Amino acid sequence: MDNMIFELKNVYFSYLGKFPALNGIDIKIQKGQKISIVGANGSGKSSFLQILDGLIFADSGSVNFYGRELNEKNFNDDKFCRSFRQKVGFVFQNPDVQLFCPTVQEDIVFGPLHLGVEKKLIERRLERLVSILGLQGLLDRIPHQLSIGEKRKVAIASTLIIEPEILILDEPTAGLDPLTTRHIIDLLIDTGASGKTIITATHDLHIVEEISDIVYVFGCEKKIASFGKASCILNDMELLKANNLLHIHxxxxKDTVHVHSHRPSGQGGASSIGLDTHIDHH
Ligand SMILES: Nc1ncnc2c1ncn2[C@@H]1O[C@H](COP(=O)(O)OP(=O)(O)OP(=O)(O)O)[C@@H](O)[C@H]1O
Ligand SMILES: [Mg+2]
Structure with a gap:
């Protein structure tokens, strides 16, 4: 089927054979879908994304990309590997993993230069991303000396500049200020509107409604606990509570501590707070 990009069947993965990370994942991802992955720390989100990107390989079960198995053998085939990397862009949770050039500009243009994209086109894309992500003034800096948020923006730019048809992002807005977060959401919405497939793992639940048409909740058992439309998932208090996704304030x-838990929804702020529980501790 031409529209089926990723198809995972009963995928298990553990690190070093002893630290389980994925316990039986079944998922189909179709062309053009916008998917968010949410879940508690350690529920397997990053491992799942790395399986999709061919950075790690399933211990058992199958992972197919356009009907072709993602395994070490296929990635050793230069032609397959190059075409896969051209189609699929990945933004790591830890931006340090992604930045390795002496300057920010070199880091951003490394991918398209390596893939043989025309220089004029690279310049145009660079100019646009620099303006959207507010990277002016950082282009000559040493990537490793930037703040974490600045590094994340550079990592996002270095992936988006390739204009991959499938975009996989691991916590793209973690640690970013609200305005930059807004710009990244807009960038993802624009990118999605052009028909690209976008898969995002995030703890920022307030962004999922805007960036996804389907949300998968990874549970503590390191498998899919539930999935559905963002609006349904975000209103399922029991599900959110069971998966550490409720905010607690x-x-x-005086002598009384008030504890409120609330669901995350809408574009942030107190106005979106729907009180669920209210416990007083004396
Ligand atoms: N390099 C590693 N070596 C050993 N175990 C690992 C490694 N990376 C992750 N794990 C384990 O795999 C499980 C899944 O981790 P993963 O990073 O996929 O979770 P996550 O949902 O992305 O968490 P977070 O929200 O904190 O980013 C965890 O139990 C973790 O301890
Ligand atoms: Mg993670």
Missing amino acids: SHRH
Whole structure:
């Protein structure tokens, strides 16, 4: 089927054969879908994305990309590997993994130069991304000396500049200020509107409604606990609670500590708070 990009059947993966990360994942990802992956720390989100990107390989089960198995043998085939890397862009959770050039500009243009994209086109794409992500003034800097948020923006630019048809992002907005987060959401919406497939793991639940048409919740058992439309998932309090996805606030009045949990929804802020539980501790 031409529209089927990724098809995973009963995928298990553990690190070094002893630290389980994925316990039986079944998922089909079709062309053009916008998918968010949410879940508690350690629920397997990053491992899942790395399986999709061929960075690690399943211990058992099957992972297919356009009907071809993603295994070491196929990645050793230069032609397959090059075409896969051209089609699939990956933004790591840890931007340090991605940045290795002496300057920011070299880091951003490394991918397209390596893939033989025309220089004029690279310049145009660079100019656009620099303006959207506010990277002016950083282009001559040493990537490793940047702040974490700045590094993340450079890592995102270095992936988007390739204009891959499938974009996999691991926590793209973690640690970014609200305005930059907004710009990245807009960039993802624009990219998605052009028919690209976007798969995002995130803890920022307030962004998932805008960037995804389907949300997968990875549970503590390191498999899919539930999936559905963002609006349904974000309103399922029991599901959110069971998977550490409820926000907890506590504040003190005299001798009383008030603890509120609330679902994350809408574009942030107190206006989106729907109180669920209210516990007083004396
Ligand atoms: N390099 C590694 N070596 C050993 N175990 C690992 C390694 N990376 C991850 N794990 C384990 O695999 C499991 C899944 O980790 P993963 O990073 O995929 O979770 P995650 O959902 O992305 O978490 P987070 O929200 O903290 O980013 C965890 O139990 C973790 O301890
Ligand atoms: Mg992770």
